[in-house]
Amino acid sequence: MEKPQEKSTPTSSLLLAFRLESRPVLLIGGGPVSHSRLIHLISCGSHITLISPTITSEISSLISSSNSSPFPSKITYLKRLYKGESDDIKVKDFSIVLTAIDDPIISKETYELCKFHRIPINVADVPDLCDFYFGAQFKKGLIQVMVSTSGKGPRVGAMIRDIIEDCLPEELESSVEGVGILRKELREKVPGIGGDKSKKRMEWMKSICDAWGLDNLKLFKEEKIREWVFINGWEKDRVVRPDQIPWNEMPEEIRIQYRKGMKKDKRVGKLDVGGTEMFFGLLGWVLGTALGALFMLGLAMLISWYMSHKS
């Protein structure tokens, strides 16, 4: 049995985003792990065959809600034990196979079957019988992030995932959406896959992203901006920066959005006066006033002492 994580030069995993829409997936087992797998598979729109003599109530309600929704995912539930090699359901008919059962013998048999047919398999909680791992992941609109710890600890992965989720700016989704629309329109206006045209398109998009910066990219959700950038940028073979846009000719709501972004940018370089600074200012003021008063009192006493002695 290979244990790559225990070698002196540990190898990485290849992190991939698998498209499983309308693809057949075999899921064996009906417990909590199977439930979490099912949630992922449904959001991918895959066609799931689930085999298990029993299922949790969560899985049961997931099956009924998923099959009645307009979502492209389908679940076929077979209420029985999976028999391994002799089963009528054959692993070779599926894109991927996932098992989450407490039967090491059937798990191993299924792994060997998948290995023979080159079908990627994950046997829950048995790293050595996995072609791939599930990492800790989250989804925020169109953005998906996965954290993998090379099998060193799923809980730590989840902790790191939470840190990442907290540190991503709120408006990121709008930016991804904006770029997505610009890119899609450009592909429609300038079709062609592979070759020079697609290369030029990719490079122009990359330059636009760099010139506008993550925060401003959300402005591409506005048709007027996309149109202007296409005519004055792409068609003239140049990269247009946001400060080159004739903002006065744009509708007011777009102008306001842009100015808001600019203000935010400028604020970074300025002094941020908050409660702590106010407190220290006030403390200095009070102490200073007291000292100033004491000093002048002393001076006044000195003068009056001098005057009284003079007289």
Added chain:
Amino acid sequence: MEKPQEKSTPTSSLLLAFRLESRPVLLIGGGPVSHSRLIHLISCGSHITLISPTITSEISSLISSSNSSPFPSKITYLKRLYKGESDDIKVKDFSIVLTAIDDPIISKETYELCKFHRIPINVADVPDLCDFYFGAQFKKGLIQVMVSTSGKGPRVGAMIRDIIEDCLPEELESSVEGVGILRKELREKVPGIGGDKSKKRMEWMKSICDAWGLDNLKLFKEEKIREWVFINGWEKDRVVRPDQIPWNEMPEEIRIQYRKGMKKDKRVGKLDVGGTEMFFGLLGWVLGTALGALFMLGLAMLISWYMSHKS
């Protein structure tokens, strides 16, 4: 042709960490995209068959350095065109297939071949001919993170990746290592896969992670700590918190490490006095002193005026 990203209910991709150590991978093409694929594949330790009539100088040096290193990855380079279905190299002999060539006809043919044999394939820059996408990713020790934008823009994905890379604490790697060692030792001491034992092991590890917190988990790199936690925690069926460890009995360097972590934790709740606060304090002091002095001067003048009038 399916275009999942253009539907009203967009489906997610399934993010996975693929183990490719010692697995056969077919890579067709010798340009810059192929080069970036190669870097990933080498770090995974896969056995790569590369077909292309020409390769960039970067790929060429990658081939020679990789084949002479102790790293488990191997590259077999075939200096010729890939002929698709009629080629001697058959896609069904590989775990995954990647193409990055400017030939749409061969690309499509390869995709159909892979579809027939259920071999996962990625045709660079042609989303519709991809079973999986590469997201923007980075590696930090044992931690791997991938950002996917559902094909909406690789550049934005890379920008988000950079934000994430900046916001992860420096010492994270040590914590992942610490948990990894604790987990591995526990598996050796309490073997068994599947069933109740592995479930109990998983639950105990999860509780330990939550009780110690991400920052303290690096302390498990110390054998003494692992030993204490195993004897007083696992064997007594309890979850030990870091404040229950008899730190006085631990070697000094471990104690110092723990105290350092504690200090850092406490600092968070305290006032952070920096340049800005000093400036405001000083400003208040100066203004306060001036005002106090002016006030007393005024008082002194008033008194002296009163005195002189009285006399």
